[in-house]
Amino acid sequence: xxxxxxxxxxxxxxxxxxxxxxxxxxxxxxxxxxxxxxxxxxxxxxxxxxxxxxxxxxxxxxxxxxxxxxxxxxxxxxxxxxxxxxxxxxxxxxxxxxxxxxxxxxxxxxxxxxxxxxxxxxxxxxxxxxxxxxxxxxxxxxxxxxxxxxxxxxxxxxxxxxxxxxxxxxxxxxxxxxxxxxxxxxxxxxxxxxxxxxxxxxxxxxxxxxxxxxxxxxxxxxxxxxxxxxxxxxxxxxxxxxxxxxxxxxxxxxxxxxxxxxxxxxxxxxxxxxxxxxxxxxxxxxxxxxxxxxxxxxxxxxxxxxxxxxxxxxxxxxxxxxxxxxxxxxxxxxxxxxxxxxxxxxx
Numbered sequence: 001x002x003x004x005x006x007x008x009x010x011x012x013x014x015x016x017x018x019x020x021x022x023x024x025x026x027x028x029x030x031x032x033x034x035x036x037x038x039x040x041x042x043x044x045x046x047x048x049x050x051x052x053x054x055x056x057x058x059x060x061x062x063x064x065x066x067x068x069x070x071x072x073x074x075x076x077x078x079x080x081x082x083x084x085x086x087x088x089x090x091x092x093x094x095x096x097x098x099x100x101x102x103x104x105x106x107x108x109x110x111x112x113x114x115x116x117x118x119x120x121x122x123x124x125x126x127x128x129x130x131x132x133x134x135x136x137x138x139x140x141x142x143x144x145x146x147x148x149x150x151x152x153x154x155x156x157x158x159x160x161x162x163x164x165x166x167x168x169x170x171x172x173x174x175x176x177x178x179x180x181x182x183x184x185x186x187x188x189x190x191x192x193x194x195x196x197x198x199x200x201x202x203x204x205x206x207x208x209x210x211x212x213x214x215x216x217x218x219x220x221x222x223x224x225x226x227x228x229x230x231x232x233x234x235x236x237x238x239x240x241x242x243x244x245x246x247x248x249x250x251x252x253x254x255x256x257x258x259x260x261x262x263x264x265x266x267x268x269x270x271x272x273x274x275x276x277x278x279x280x281x282x283x284x285x286x287x288x289x290x291x292x293x294x295x296x297x298x299x300x301x302x303x304x305x306x307x308x309x310x311x312x313x314x315x316x317x318x319x320x321x322x323x324x325x326x327x328x329x330x331x332x333x334x335x336x337x338x339x340x341x342x343x344x345x346x347x
Contacts, residue, residue, distance in 0.1 A: 034092045034163050035240055039314030042082040049094060052077070053108045058121040063152050066108035072175050073152075074123075075107045078114050078134045078144040085161040085312070086143045093167045102168075106175040107147070114142060114337065123152030131341075140336045141311065147174045155179055160311025162292065163237075185291035202231055203242040207255050208262040214272040218259055219303050225258040225325050226274060226299040230265040230281075230290055237312060238294045245315040254322035258298075265290055274303030298325050306330045 055062050063074050079086045093099055103109060112120065116130035128136060137146055141160040149155045156174045158167075166188075173179055173187050182190075208229070209218070219226055231238045245251055263269060265285035272278050279287070288297070295310040298321070307330070309321060324330060324339055333339035 034088065035237055035312055036244075037084060037088055037314065039084045039316045041316075042084055042087060045081040046079070046083065046086055046090065048079075048111055049090065049100070051100070051104055051109075052111045055110045055112070055120065057119060059110065059123045059148070060121065060125065060152060062108065062110055063123055063148060063150075067150055069108070071108055072106045073150050074148040075103070075109045076146045076148065077109055077111050078137070078139045078146070079111060079142045080114055083142045084314075085141070085317070088312075089143045089161045089167075093162070093164045096164050099164060099168055099171070102171055102175070106171070114139060115341070123148055123154075135335050135337055138335060138337075140307065141309070141317065156184070158311070160309070160313070162311055166292070183289055183291075185286065185289045188291050202233060202262060202264060203238060205242065205246070205262070207252070207260050209259060212270065213261055213263070215261065215274045215299075216272050216276040216303060218261075219274055219299070219301055222259070223301045225301060225306070226303075227255070227258055227260045227325075228297045228299070229260065229262045230285055230293060230295040230297070231262060232265055232293040235293050237292075241294050241313065245313065245318040248315055248319075251315065251319055251322060254319065254326055257326045258322075265293060265295070274299045274305075276303075296321075300330065307336055 053062065053065075056065075059074065059076065066074055094103065112130045112134065114131060114134040118130050119127065120130050120133055121127050122133060122136075134144070137144070137154070137157065139159060143161060145158045146154050147156040156170070156179050158170055162170070169188060170184065173184055178187050215226060215228070246255075263271065263281040263285075265281060267281045269281040270278070271281055271284055273284060290310065292310045294313075295308060296313070296318075297308040298306045300306050306325060307321060309318070320340065321336065324336055329336075329339040333342065
């Protein structure tokens with residue numbers, strides 16, 4: 001066997017391991033700059049990878065082209081020109097050669113601008129503008145990805161930026177059909193085995209309410225919105241959440257206007273949910289399908305979920321969502337993206 005053949009085999013083995021190895025172990029090796037970035041709008045427009053496919057204007061036709069090329073389906077990428085989260089995703093995830101290769105092997109990737117009025121036809125034949133299609137799929141945060149199977153059915157979505165190890169796992173989860181038999185949350189938990197998610201090590205903050213966590217009684221008592229922060233121990237993304245966006249005067253001022261509760265998503269802490277169901281933090285997180293820490297879920301003063309942030313979040317994105325809640329934006333605009341568009345027009 002030649003050295004070059006040996007190198008190719010070893011590289012293939014390493015990629016297979018990277019898709020199957022404990023994601024929690026991979027997470028420990030993530031460089032800090034993949035999560036620690038400024039989420040202010042970029043000063044210049046993003047440049048997209050040259051291998052992105054340009055849509056024909058009809059996703060059904062785009063899907064047919066992908067199938068004819070032997071692909072598993074389409075990934076539709078919802079982004080915007082000056083999105084810092086999109087920049088991180090393109091640089092850290094799609095910029096990783098093994099991820100690029102695996103993506104291109106299995107999917108054609110179509111780029112859509114969430115603010116564009118360009119016409120687009122979905123795989124079911126319904127006509128939209130690109131902006132309206134993004135609203136239809138409740139993308140809310142960019143980048144968002146919708147995975148379409150070979151029949152044109154949207155089978156999985158990711159909202160927001162995730163580090164490379166988690167995007168690798170998502171690719172394998174969809175491309176190899178795991179989505180047909182289990183939720184992504186269960187797929188990840190089955191691999192991670194809870195090794196890194198100890199109850200100790202959470203960031204204690206004065207604005208989090210103390211137990212017991214009867215969230216229904218809490219809401220009924222003061223009629224304030226509720227933020228539930230699902231976290232875990234030994235969590236770099238959780239540490240960054242607390243050291244940066246949750247440590248800024250503007251966000252702290254917004255948090256004073258709502259109830260805030262912190263739960264370890266792998267613990268047996270007793271909880272009464274906003275709709276009155278007695279459970280544990282771990283069981284509730286499973287029922288909600290949570291797979292990312294931290295995940296912030298916001299409930300109105302009637303205990304109904306308004307919106308969740310279940311991907312990497314920095315200052316400007318969090319502040320925008322807090323204002324959306326506290327200013328009552330959700331009462332007139334069910335979709336956060338629609339509310340953002342109105343803020344643009346007002347400003």
